[in-house]
Amino acid sequence: MDLEKEYSPSQCSHRAIDNNPADLIESFVKIHIEETERVKKVYKSRLDVSYGDTKMQSMDIYFKDKESDTPIFVYIHGGYWIELTKAESGICVAPLVERGYRVVVMDYDQCPNVTLEEIVQQTKKFLKFLLKYATDTNAESISFCGHSAGSYLIAMLFQQDCLDLPNANLIKDIFLISGIYDLREMRQTNAANPNNVLSLDEESAKRLSPALLEFSKSAVNIKIHVIFGEHDSEVFKKQSTEFFKQLEKQNLALEYSEVMDHDHFTIIEELRNSESSIMNFILKKLGLK
Template sequence: MAGAIDYEAEYDNRARVPEHPAIFEAWARDAAAFRESHPPLEIAYGAGARQRIDLFRPTEDRARAAVMFVHGGYWQALDRSFFSHLAAGLLAHGVQVAVPSYTLCPEVRIEDIVEEMRRAAREMARFDRPLVVAGHSAGGHLAACLLATHWKAIDKALPAALVPAAYAISGLFELEPLLQTKVNARLGMDLAEARRASPILWEPEPGLVLDAVVGSEESGEYHRQSRAIVETWGGKGVATRFEMLAGANHFTAIAPLADPASPMVARLAALAKGE
């Protein structure tokens, strides 16, 4: 059909960035070196092997909120060990950074991963401070899910604004298009599950903050998804903001997190400090 969207091409980020193996290798190398020089506190939020959080703490804590960074990988790849170095930028601003892993599909469903990240957020709530949740790709989806979670409905002892802000980098907020791609082979979603797990269809509380950021070199679908949630949630009282990162592809879009002088880190630090 003329004008039909090739969802397979739109969501195949590795094919769009053929140099991705070298990027992944650099992530692993830089993250390992960072952990060597900045050993994190490991926190368990469940009994599963991957239900762990690395908490990186600054020399001087200068923020009222911590930032939790949730990794991507289409809910089926990677873990926190690839992303430790991304804490560097915020640590320089006196902001704590938590980096969790989660159980991967097909061992669990996407909705189970959402619940795991809620458990991780509840574990971080023990530190008696709110969370700004940043996330990349599938992690951007999970960040939006945490922002739109009604925490009092889960546990009356939790603050209603446990997650007052989210910063989604190259996020996925509407999962139905993935049903037509090979990504779904391991996710195993049907239409009903894809819709239930799509935060763009949820009802966030007004007064929250969502930034949706996408690289200029990403596919049209990634641009559409970020613009769509900004428009949809903006109409529901969320303070939304769209930003395009010049020259960035799906995998290089997160690189500014490691740079204390980057605008991305400045924005996240401001959110964490309530500025």
């Protein structure tokens, strides 16, 4: 198996037969930018709300009529912890805001400015801030959705120190889309970790792999949806499948779904469309359809 190719989603897409991999990425980013700019004009928002000590440790909050007294849906973008920002990640805002949710799009510092381990700590800091914000604004529930590297960051929140935080019981559903959960193989590829930009060694790759960790018993109250696309690469499918099997051993509330006709990019691009298979799936699980 060519791991450099397998960890390069743009090279594994079924569309790559007719499209240059660089064109797929360019189209993906263009769709995200256009949709994010559109929802900023259509809906109310509070942008660049700080949860940490740096500019990137911030979040954008989108809502329709009122920010408080509404459930929260958090989206964390991918990009191998080195690319993309919340400024082009408002892809799921419209379908959820139209149905009474507020959407929080989280950002974080990127490698090599920080290590991956520091990003994990920033995500934990974000969770602590979010739980207080949710309580202060009377949110009835919190759901999380992550893509690729974003799914990884969410999975790293299943630890005792996170789920024992005050009001962590507000967390109801977690959607992990085309994620990475075991870093040991990935860290050795140039596709995902050029020049060790993530600052990983053998020991830290194990310690920071959610697939190798025991999760907090509090996680049993959270419904976890492990999702990937039919046309994701074989290694991304394997990451999701093996992570799901590991979660099964821990008696967590789980669902495992392969979304047909989608690759690593379209599965997220279509979050903007409430009638798409992926967003329709999410809306049903949230009880909105």
